[in-house]
Amino acid sequence: MPHAPETRAPWWRHAVCYQIYVRSFADGNGDGIGDIAGITSRLDYLERLNVDAVWLTPFFRSPQADHGYDVADYRDVDPLFGTLDDFDTMLAAAHDRDLKVIVDIVPNHTSAAHPWFVEALADEPGSRARERYLFRDGRGPDGAEPPNNWQSVFGGPAWTRVDDGQWYLHLFDSTQPDLNWEDPEVGEEFESILRFWLDRGVDGFRIDVAHGLFKASGLPDVEGMGPGGETLDATMSQWDRPYWDQPGLHEVYRHWRKLLDSYPGDRMMIGEAWVGSSESMARFVRPDEMHQVFNFHWLSTPFSAPALRQVIDETYAAVAPVGATPTWVLSNHDVVRTVTHYGGGDLGLARAKASMLAMLALPGSAYVYQGEELGLPQVDVAPEDRQDPTWLRGGGVGRDGCRVPLPWSGTEPPFGFSAGEPGAVRTWLPQPEWFRDYTVERQLHEPFSTLGFIQYAVGRRRELVGGLSGEVELVERADDVVAFRRAGIDGAPGLVCVVNCGTEDHPIDDLGAPEVLSSALAEGTGQLLPNSAAWFVS
Structure with missing residues (x-):
């Protein structure tokens, strides 16, 4: 790797x-x-x-x-x-x-209570204040339809109409107008x-x-999506949208x-x-x-x-x-x-x-x-x-x-x-x-609490990390077990992590004594229980 x-x-x-x-x-x-x-x-x-x-x-x-x-x-x-x-x-x-x-x-957006947006609402279509956000005219004969078919991440249309007839974009809640990063x-x-x-x-x-x-130039419709957000193309990815990951x-x-x-x-x-x-x-x-x-x-x-x-x-x-x-x-x-x-x-x-x-x-x-x-x-x-x-x-x-x-x-x-x-x-x-x-x-006050386990594991990690290589080597174990090794550098010990994702105990005797265990029940048995993990330092 x-x-x-x-x-x-x-x-x-x-x-x-x-x-x-x-x-x-x-x-x-x-x-x-x-x-x-x-x-x-x-x-x-x-x-x-x-x-x-x-x-x-x-x-x-x-x-x-x-x-x-x-x-x-x-x-x-x-x-x-x-x-x-x-x-x-x-x-x-x-x-x-x-x-x-x-x-x-x-x-990506401000509050609708931000001074910029308050100014934009009070100003006219095409004004400098509105350039900081994404205001557009609607579609249809009287502009009563949203400018495109984009849907809010929070549900419903991604556009809200204001009193003068224009619409503003909000990919999230209507109180969170999107900024225009072209400005x-x-x-x-x-x-x-x-x-x-x-x-x-x-x-x-x-x-x-x-x-x-950033949004795609022209704010085009999402292909494969109906005007109400319904999916028309089953192969359409949720990430392949003209408002995500633009250059x-x-x-x-x-x-x-x-x-x-x-x-x-x-x-x-x-x-x-x-x-x-x-x-x-x-x-x-x-x-x-x-x-x-x-x-x-x-x-x-x-x-x-x-x-x-x-x-x-x-x-x-x-x-x-x-x-x-x-x-x-x-x-x-x-x-x-x-x-x-x-x-x-x-x-x-x-x-x-x-x-x-x-x-x-x-x-x-x-x-x-x-x-x-x-x-x-x-x-x-x-x-x-x-x-x-x-x-x-x-x-x-x-x-x-x-x-x-x-x-x-x-x-x-x-x-x-x-x-x-x-x-x-x-x-x-x-x-x-x-x-x-x-x-x-x-x-x-519990000897095997989750808090005690996390506290110890994070502390042990802090002690070890400076001496560990940034390289990870996946180690062959059973099909339902994940194991990887990080070598030590400058004479420091290395680290092996084993995770048992299966339904059977997994033998770990060949790796030595566990340094950290996610389940205290496995300690001293030579077996790593299902749904458990262990560190070995050597």
């Missing part, structure tokens, strides 16, 4: 990054909603978890129609989450603990926004919808790369780029563009040895020619939690732990979503409590179930998420009673 770059490199190449969904991590003021002060109060926990960095979902001023991904002011903290002073305090406290901080930038003023504004946060000391940016900024994207990221490189301290950016192939993904991480892009192919892969081997092979085949290191991610705030994805219950938890151990053993960066370290499954949020616009617009099952506030302590809601007596605060999404079995407090 091709070589990845050497491990002695900028911090982001081999970091374990913990994603904080700000609303749901920790509440510092007792209103039931997570905030910046809450993050500061829990930094010691993250330090003990041995992670290298945190990524914060948007905390900017926003009407919160999409929980912060509808930004009205990119240079300020929403009062719901605190103040700029609170952010500066948190950033300094994180840096005191050697934790890097990555913030989430949303360049130079848009690019200039976002370079200024990046400078604002870089000057405050942030270590990097996660770029939301990084694959969607103009890459010049923007080249400009941003130069900007980040002009600052000290290995500042970085990672893109959320949902694209159709590993080759498309690799284009975003060419040497003069983004530093990283999320590898979502691992996230969507079933717990199957052939499937996991294929993802590893395809990922390295794609990133090696451009000199990039891969990223690995099992979960985030937009998808079903890993435990539930893998079958739920004890089976899903066992597979989630095994996959986590495999992910941590691979070269590159690992991104861990809050609650994964607790083994949290998806919550079945009652319809009357749901707040996700994808659910409200009828665009899918919704994402609320993976966003329920974390359980920290105690036996009753809010489980230490908010200060005060149990039952005194209602969290923004209700926590189920069964969260009592998953609290940080409880798991810290």
